[in-house]
Amino acid sequence: xxxxxxxxxxxxxxxxxxxxxxxxxxxxxxxxxxxxxxxxxxxxxxxxxxxxxxxxxxxxxxxxxxxxxxxxxxxxxxxxxxxxxxxxxxxxxxxxxxxxxxxxxxxxxxxxxxxxxxxxxxxxxxxxxxxxxxxxxxxxxxxxxxxxxxxxxxxxxxxxxxxxxxxxxxxxxxxxxxxxxxxxxxxxxxxxxxxxxxxxxxxxxxxxxxxxxxxxxxxxxxxxxxxxxxxxxxxxxxxxxxxxxxxxxxxxxxxxxxxxxxxxxxxxxxxxxxxxxxxxxxxxxxxxxxxxxxxxxxxxxxxxxxxxxxxxxxxxxxxxxxxxxxxxxxxxxxxxxxxxxxxxxxxxxxxxxxxxxxxxxxxxxxxxxxxxxxxxxxxxxxxxxxxxxxxxxxxxxxxxxxxxxxxxxxxxxxxxxxxxxxxxxxxxxxxxxxxxxxxxxxxxxxxxxxxxxxxxxxxxxxxxxxxxxxxxxxxxxxxxxxxxxxxxxxxxxxxxxxxxxxxxxxxxxxxxxxxxxxxxxxxxxxxxxxxxxxxxxx
Amino acid sequence: xxxxxxxxxxxxxxxxxxxxxxxxxxxxxxxxxxxxxxxxxxxxxxxxxxxxxxxxxxxxxxxxxxxxxxxxxxxxxxxxxxxxxxxxxxxxxxxxxxxxxxxxxxxxxxxxxxxxxxxxxxxxxxxxxxxxxxxxxxxxxxxxxxxxxxxxxxxxxxxxxxxxxxxxxxxxxxxxxxxxxxxxxxxxxxxxxxxxxxxxxxxxxxxxxxxxxxxxxxxxxxxxxxxxxxxxxxxxxxxxxxxxxxxxxxxxxxxxxxxxxxxxxxxxxxxxxxxxxxxxxxxxxxxxxxxxxxxxxxxxxxxxxxxxxxxxxxxxxxxxxxxxxxxxxxxxxxxxxxxxxxxxxxxxxxxxxxxxxxxxxxxxxxxxxxxxxxxxxxxxxxxxxxxxxxxxxxxxxxxxxxxxxxxxxxxxxxxxxxxxxxxxxxxxxxxxxxxxxxxxxxxxxxxxxxx
Ligand SMILES: Cc1cc2nc3c(=O)[nH]c(=O)nc-3n(C[C@H](O)[C@H](O)[C@H](O)COP(=O)(O)O)c2cc1C
Ligand code: SF4
Ligand code: SF4
Ligand code: FES
Numbered sequence: 001x002x003x004x005x006x007x008x009x010x011x012x013x014x015x016x017x018x019x020x021x022x023x024x025x026x027x028x029x030x031x032x033x034x035x036x037x038x039x040x041x042x043x044x045x046x047x048x049x050x051x052x053x054x055x056x057x058x059x060x061x062x063x064x065x066x067x068x069x070x071x072x073x074x075x076x077x078x079x080x081x082x083x084x085x086x087x088x089x090x091x092x093x094x095x096x097x098x099x100x101x102x103x104x105x106x107x108x109x110x111x112x113x114x115x116x117x118x119x120x121x122x123x124x125x126x127x128x129x130x131x132x133x134x135x136x137x138x139x140x141x142x143x144x145x146x147x148x149x150x151x152x153x154x155x156x157x158x159x160x161x162x163x164x165x166x167x168x169x170x171x172x173x174x175x176x177x178x179x180x181x182x183x184x185x186x187x188x189x190x191x192x193x194x195x196x197x198x199x200x201x202x203x204x205x206x207x208x209x210x211x212x213x214x215x216x217x218x219x220x221x222x223x224x225x226x227x228x229x230x231x232x233x234x235x236x237x238x239x240x241x242x243x244x245x246x247x248x249x250x251x252x253x254x255x256x257x258x259x260x261x262x263x264x265x266x267x268x269x270x271x272x273x274x275x276x277x278x279x280x281x282x283x284x285x286x287x288x289x290x291x292x293x294x295x296x297x298x299x300x301x302x303x304x305x306x307x308x309x310x311x312x313x314x315x316x317x318x319x320x321x322x323x324x325x326x327x328x329x330x331x332x333x334x335x336x337x338x339x340x341x342x343x344x345x346x347x348x349x350x351x352x353x354x355x356x357x358x359x360x361x362x363x364x365x366x367x368x369x370x371x372x373x374x375x376x377x378x379x380x381x382x383x384x385x386x387x388x389x390x391x392x393x394x395x396x397x398x399x400x401x402x403x404x405x406x407x408x409x410x411x412x413x414x415x416x417x418x419x420x421x422x423x424x425x426x427x428x429x430x431x432x433x434x435x436x437x438x439x440x441x442x443x444x445x446x447x448x449x450x451x452x453x454x455x456x457x458x459x460x461x462x463x464x465x466x467x468x469x470x471x472x473x474x475x476x477x478x479x480x481x482x483x484x485x486x487x488x489x490x491x492x493x494x495x496x497x498x499x500x501x502x503x504x505x506x507x508x509x510x511x512x513x514x515x516x517x518x519x520x521x522x523x524x525x526x527x528x529x530x531x532x533x534x535x536x537x538x
Numbered sequence: 539x540x541x542x543x544x545x546x547x548x549x550x551x552x553x554x555x556x557x558x559x560x561x562x563x564x565x566x567x568x569x570x571x572x573x574x575x576x577x578x579x580x581x582x583x584x585x586x587x588x589x590x591x592x593x594x595x596x597x598x599x600x601x602x603x604x605x606x607x608x609x610x611x612x613x614x615x616x617x618x619x620x621x622x623x624x625x626x627x628x629x630x631x632x633x634x635x636x637x638x639x640x641x642x643x644x645x646x647x648x649x650x651x652x653x654x655x656x657x658x659x660x661x662x663x664x665x666x667x668x669x670x671x672x673x674x675x676x677x678x679x680x681x682x683x684x685x686x687x688x689x690x691x692x693x694x695x696x697x698x699x700x701x702x703x704x705x706x707x708x709x710x711x712x713x714x715x716x717x718x719x720x721x722x723x724x725x726x727x728x729x730x731x732x733x734x735x736x737x738x739x740x741x742x743x744x745x746x747x748x749x750x751x752x753x754x755x756x757x758x759x760x761x762x763x764x765x766x767x768x769x770x771x772x773x774x775x776x777x778x779x780x781x782x783x784x785x786x787x788x789x790x791x792x793x794x795x796x797x798x799x800x801x802x803x804x805x806x807x808x809x810x811x812x813x814x815x816x817x818x819x820x821x822x823x824x825x826x827x828x829x830x831x832x833x834x835x836x837x838x839x840x841x842x843x844x845x846x847x848x849x850x851x852x853x854x855x856x857x858x859x860x861x862x863x864x865x866x867x868x869x870x871x872x873x874x875x876x877x878x879x880x881x882x883x884x885x886x887x888x889x890x891x892x893x894x895x896x897x898x899x900x901x902x903x904x905x906x907x908x909x910x911x912x913x914x915x916x917x918x919x920x921x922x923x924x925x926x927x928x929x930x931x932x933x934x935x936x937x938x939x940x941x942x943x944x945x946x947x948x949x950x951x952x953x954x955x956x957x958x959x960x961x962x963x964x965x966x967x968x969x970x971x972x973x974x975x976x977x978x979x980x981x982x983x984x985x986x987x988x989x
Contacts, residue, residue, distance in 0.1 A: 045730045046894040048938055069937030075730055094938060097931055101900035134924060135904060136911065136982035160893065179725065182708065183891040184903035 002080035005057060005064075006030055007087050013078065021073025021084050022050055032086055033095060033124045035209045036161040037074035040266045040363070041170055045075040047161050049124065051094040052076075053085040070094055092128065099129035105184070107140035107156045115211030117224040121159060147177070147188075148196030150270055151205055151213055155187050158212035164188060164204035171267065171363030174198040188212070199359065199367060202273040203266070206256055215254065217274055222246075222253040230475035231258055231524060233462050234272040235325060235455035238370035240464025241268045242525065245276075245456050245475035252276050252456060252476060260525045262468060269367045276456060278414040279476075284437055285451035286481035296449060301483060305491055308448055311431060312341055315405035319346035319429075321395065322382055324372040325412030326485055327460025328469065328515070329504035331374075331381040333489035338408060339385050340493075347386040348395040349378055350410065351417055368465050372413075373455065377463035384512045399425040410485060411436030411443075412452055418442060435485060451482035458484060460501040461518070463529060469518050470526035471505065542770065544803040545758050545787050546751070550638040556673045558680040561641035567686060569761035570645050573652065574694035577760075582653035586756060589764035590771075590785040594631075595621055595712075595749030596834065596863050597942070598851040600782055601756070605654050607736035608744050617745040618656035619721065619735075620647055620753060622663040622670075623705050623712035626834035627886060628866035631789035632750040634801045636663070636670035639754075640677035644700070646753030648686060649760050651698050654746050659700045662717050665707045675702050709890035713941045714747035715739075716892065727894045728941035755786055771806035772850040784850035788865055792818045795825065795871035807853070811845040813867055825871040829957075833863025835883055836946025838953035858956070860949040876958040877965050880950060881909040887947035898944035901932040905951060911983050917966035918976045922959065925951050 002013040006028045013019060020043075022032045035047035050073040055066035064083050070091070073084065085091065102121060110116040143155040160179070165188065168177045176196045180189040190196055196204070205215045227246040234241040234255070241264035244256045255276055257268040278284075288304050289296040312318070320338045322331050338345040353371040360366045382389040390398075407429040411417065414437070423441035426432050434446035443449050457478040461471040478484055490499040509519035517527045554560045561567070573582060587602025608616060620643075624632040635643050651659050661678075663671055678700050681687040689697040708726055710716040716726035718740045739745020759767050771785035784806040790813055793799040797819030804813070810830055814820060821827050827842040832849065838859040840847055847853050851862045870879060888906040893899045905928050908921045929952040932938055933945035955962055967974045 043730065044894070046727075046896070046940060048896050051938065069935065071937055072730075094931070097938070098896050101896045101904070104900050104904055133979050135979065136907065137979050138982035160896070160899065162894075179893070181893075183888055183893045184899055186893040186899070 002078070004078040004080075005083045007085060019078045021052060021054070021076045021078055021082075024078035024082075025073065025084060025086060030086055031127075032073045033120070033128055034074055035120060035159055036163065038163055038207060038266075041163060041166045041207075043075055044162060044166070045072040047098065047159065048072060049095060049098045050074045051098075052091055053088055055083040055085070057081045057083055095124070095128040096130050099125050100134065102159045103129070103133070104135050105140070105156065106159075107142045107154075109140070109142055109157070110211075112220075113154070113157065113211035114214055114219060114224070115157075115208075119211055120209035145189075146195075146216070147190050147213075148201055150201045150216055150274075151196050152216050152219065153188055154212050154214060157210050158188055159210050160186055160188075161209055163207040163209070164213060167200075167204050167207055168196070168198070171203070171361060171365060172198045172200045173362035176201075177204070199269050199271065200267060200361060200365060202270045203257070203268070206266075218254045222248060227253055229256075230456075230473065232456060232472045232475050233373065233470045234268060234275070235373040235462070236269075236272045236275040236371065237368040238373065238375060238465035239264065239366060239368045240373055240462055240468065240470060240526075241272055242470065243268060243272065247456075247476050250476040252279060258524075262525050262528070263464065263470075264365065267363075267365050269365070271367065275414065276454075278437065279454040279456055281438075283439070284454075284479060284482070285439055285443065285449065286479045288451060288481070288483070289449040291445075291447050291449065304448065304450075305488070308433065309492055312338075312406055315431065316342060317345075317403070317405045318342040318408070319348065319395070319404045319406075320408040321348045321350050321392070321410060322378050323350035323410040323412045324352055324375040324378050325350075325455065326378060326410055327374065327458055327462060327501065328377040328381060328508060329460040329501045330410075330458070330486045330489060331378045332504060332508050333486065333493060334408070334410060335381055335385045337489055337492050346390065346395065346398070346404070347382045348390045348392060349375070349382055351392040351413075353413070353417065370465060373464070374462040376465065376467060377461065377469070380463070380512065380514045381508070384514075396422055396425050399428065403428045405429070406431035406433065409434045409436075409442055409446070410452070411438075411440070412454070412485070413437070414454070416440060435488065450488070451479075452488075453478045453482060453484040457482075459486060459499070461505060461522070464526075466528075467530040468526045468528050469515070469522065471501070471518075471522040473501075542787075542805055545762075546635070546642070546754055546789055547639075547801070547803045549642060550634070555638050556640055556677065558641055558677065558684060561639070561645075565761075566641050567645055569757055570648055570686065571692060573649055573760050574692050574696060579653050579655050582649060582756075582760065585764055586653065586759055589759045589767040590783055591752065591755050591759060591767065592782065592784065592851060593749055594751035594755070594788070594864070595714075595747075596626065596836070596861075598784075598862060601748065601752055604736065604748075605650075605746060607734065608654060608746065609737065612744055615658055615743055616654060616656045617740045617743055618647070618651045618654060618659040619714070619717060619740060619745060619747045620659060620661045620750060621712060621714065621717060621747050622661060622667075622674075622750045623717060624664050624667075624750070624864075625709040625712050626836060626864050626866060628791055628793055628831055628868040629834050629864040630791050630793075630866070631801050631864070633667055633670055634789070635750055635754055636667065636674050640670075640674045641681075642754050642757055643674070643750050644677055644681055644686070646755065646757040647700065648681075648691070648698055649756050650746070650748060650753045652696055653756075656746065657697055657699065659698060660721055660740065661700055661702045662711070662721055663702060663704055664712075665705045671702070671704060678702060708892070709886075710892040710941075710943060713943065716941065717747060718745060725892075727892050728943075730940055751789055758787075772848065772852070775852055778852065781852050784852065784862070788849070790817070790849060791864070791866035792869070793866070794830070794869035795822045795827070795874075796820065796869050797822050807848045807850040809846055809848050810840060810867060813849065814845065814869060818869070821869065821871055823871070825873065827869055828872045828874055829870045829876070829879075831866070831868040831870075831950075832857075832859050833861065834866045834946075835868070835886065835950055836942075837861055837863040838949035839879075839957060841957050858953060860945060875965070876954050876961050877909070877912060880954045881906075881913055883950040883954070884909050884947070887943065891943060891947070892941075895939040895941075895944065897932045897938040898947065901928045901944065902947050904928060905947075907982065911980075912966060912969075914983055915969040916973060916980065916983070917970050918980065919963060919966055919974055920977050921966070922955050922962055926955055929955070
């Protein structure tokens with residue numbers, strides 16, 4: 001075990017743990033400011049903000065010998081006996097120098113900069129900078145140019161940390177960004193005709209420690225301090241990237257990756273980053289309706305639920321289409337409900353949208369071909385109840401031969417997920433209940449047309465392609481009139497009060513072996529259901 | 539020293555000195571033949587180590603020692619990069635060698651590659667050397683024809699290929715890891731160390747980088763022995779245990795305000811005054827000297843009363859300079875304004891900073907902007923303190939940057955202002971009588987003239 005000394009404080013590193021000075025200091029609760037270093041990128045040690053004094057403590061004598069010069073903490077491994085000094089005057093002077101340098105030509109246009117409030121240049125200036133400007137005063141320039149469809153560059157705000165350039169080389173592998181010119185004339189740029197257009201491009205905005213790279217979608221939409229961030233999981237593909245949804249008063253403004261070493265590390269793809277627009281689509285269904293001879297008539301939720309429950313309980317043959325967009329908990333409750341009424345009820349996995357194939361990037365990031373978040377989780381739930389998991393196509397086939405008294409269809413897809421022909425197959429059912437986001441053919445044909453939730457409104461857990469279960473709470477409330485699926489099933493099952501996803505997950509983990517690992521509180525990074533100690537061994 | 543006979547420049551007097559025929563006639567490639575016949579690579583390394591040869595590229599690192607840093611056991615290639623990017627202002631000895639006697643350089647290169655077991659050498663030449671480029675390429679072609687290069691050289695079993703690579707037109711391409719990046723086709727941004735090139739250099743393989751004059755010296759060490767090499771120069775300073783001494787012949791570049799500028803050969807340790815007076819014919823136009831750059835502009839400045847300074851690896855530092863550098867002396871006569879000198883120096887480094895490290899990129903540009911303003915008659919005494927602060931804080935010596943370019947930028951600032959402060963103050967007071975005492979920030983010039 002290695003002992004590292006930071007400002008006199010000793011910390012222990014675990015066996016085989018390899019940290020640099022910045023990381024080791026963070027362990028001791030000490031911030032070493034840094035711009036160019038990022039755990040997901042190669043070390044260039046060029047911004048020089050992390051300069052510290054470094055020495056070595058002799059094992060036997062306990063004497064400390066310090067190096068005369070400053071060294072970048074990001075480039076210095078913390079090994080047994082390494083001494084870091086981060087609070088000396090020398091270090092403070094060096095930080096002040098770098099901050100002063102970076103502000104020499106900076107436009108200081110914080111009032112109109114999206115990054116203000118979460119900008120390292122700002123934060124470090126207040127913490128480590130000098131109070132007064134010593135350089136000449138000059139009207140600053142503020143040039144902007146588009147780097148690609150998602151990203152815009154405010155040229156003069158750049159601190160030349162080269163994170164964005166390294167990201168495009170090392171993680172995306174597409175190398176669109178480059179440094180043009182030399183010395184103080186350097187600028188980030190793209191080669192003419194080769195815009196920053198890879199599917200991971202939005203990450204450079206998160207990586208940019210200052211306001212140089214702007215997200216065109218978020219530009220001037222909201223000040224960062226007005227937004228509240230919510231941990232969530234992306235629903236756009238089966239990778240299940242950990243995300244943070246930034247929202248103000250139930251309006252989403254942006255989505256950012258949430259660090260998860262087990263899943264997406266520090267990144268998300270642009271499909272996920274911008275894949276929330278349907279949530280605020282004005283065409284979303286927001287009124288529960290009942291179809292009658294004269295057309296659909298709005299209905300209050302409470303009488304509707306009571307009526308629905310009564311009618312369903314009178315039915316004999318039931319079927320439910322369980323969407324891979326439902327959470328584990330919702331799928332469980334829905335299956336539970338229909339099987340309570342009809343122990344033989346057909347349980348069907350909703351369509352699983354697929355793209356051409358997984359898209360793998362050199363940095364290890366993969367966008368999955370399966371464009372839904374919870375196929376695995378839903379499959380396991382259905383299999384638990386039905387012994388097998390029937391698919392959508394198979395069910396459509398079955399509908400031509402079999403008649404059901406009632407069919408419950410859950411949706412939640414962000415796009416047109418079935419066509420009119422598929423919807424026609426459901427005509428034989430006496431009662432068709434559809435809960436979805438949009439008025440698609442099935443919804444229009446349904447006897448009970450129920451507006452449901454989009455993923456940021458859900459509460460519960462998804463199981464990703466690799467069998468990792470991640471739990472999350474809702475980030476925004478559904479639009480007035482819509483009801484989150486979990487809540488609806490909860491009420492149909494006559495459970496008291498508000499829907500509690502954790503209580504359901506407890507039940508799931510108790511009842512279904514596959515989910516056993518979720519019996520414990522689920523960490524922010526999720527839990528791997530494959531390595532359940534008991535899994536496989538009944 | 540009177541009996542010193544030039545060796546590095548000996549062949550240059552001959553007709554067609556750049557050809558193989560002339561070189562061989564003067565005894566060229568005899569050392570190579572003998573080494574390949576009689577010596578093992580390790581023997582050459584030991585010989586060079588014993589000779590005390592230190593790199594002529596600027597840093598003065600002991601050459602033999604550098605070669606031993608290569609991993610002992612390595613599968614796969616070791617690369618040798620010959621640093622012929624010579625861009626340090628005032629320096630032109632590599633160019634003279636390559637234009638006048640390219641075979642001497644190639645013989646040294648082959649010997650050095652043999653010693654380091656490199657079978658591929660990259661001859662990285664400054665782009666702006668068209669004649670040297672043609673002559674070195676011709677010399678390489680001659681070597682292939684004559685069997686000095688290629689496979690199984692002179693039947694020894696040793697093979698070597700040399701590729702002449704034209705540089706990317708930037709000073710920073712001469713910094714050894716900038717050179718390697720540039721060679722790999724990238725932007726010449728110096729690498730952070732470790733790993734050092736000896737462990738991981740060009741194409742991530744163990745790599746040696748040496749200067750043109752360094753390998754030229756190797757030729758003569760192999761030909762004449764380590765003792766001969768150590769017989770001239772300056773022995774280690776007994777007071778400094780880390781000084782390995784400065785041995786061998788040296789090419790001094792003399793330029794500026796002297797009667798006879800040129801490249802001159804003399805043993806290590808030639809006093810500046812002797813170089814100027816005996817070789818350069820004294821200060822031009824009968825004027826007096828004001829200052830001199832001791833070894834390329836990066837090394838700082840000597841005042842005229844410091845011309846006793848010897849040009850060896852240890853002496854210039856005793857006069858507050860950075861070091862010997864490339865032993866390129868540029869003489870400034872009494873008419874030169876130190877403000878102009880420093881402006882020119884700052885302009886160079888601001889232009890050449892690769893822009894990677896914040897303190898270098900911004901410090902060099904800021905110092906240039908201040909000097910622009912001073913020269914525009916809007917200077918303040920306070921600027922001198924700010925300039926000194928920049929000079930004292932940028933560089934690998936204080937630890938604030940990756941490479942030595944910024945140390946080179948710092949030294950002219952520190953030396954010029956500390957050694958000639960009165961002149962700077964007078965200039966500022968006289969050119970800006972109203973504002974020279976101002977300490978609050980002032981308006982920047984509308985446009986800076988310099989780029
Ligand atoms: C900014 C900068 C520029 C340099 N330019 C050159 C150069 O043009 N030629 C050279 O031989 N060495 C140059 N050097 C030194 C090299 O980094 C390296 O030390 C040298 O090539 C090693 O060769 P040597 O050991 O034979 O001297 C430069 C160093 C710095 C910091
Ligand atoms: S644009 Fe941002 S991320 Fe890119 S180099 Fe500049 S400051 Fe760094
Ligand atoms: S010190 Fe200057 S030239 Fe050297 S790597 Fe840093 S920025 Fe580039
Ligand atoms: S974070 Fe260490 S030098 Fe930039």
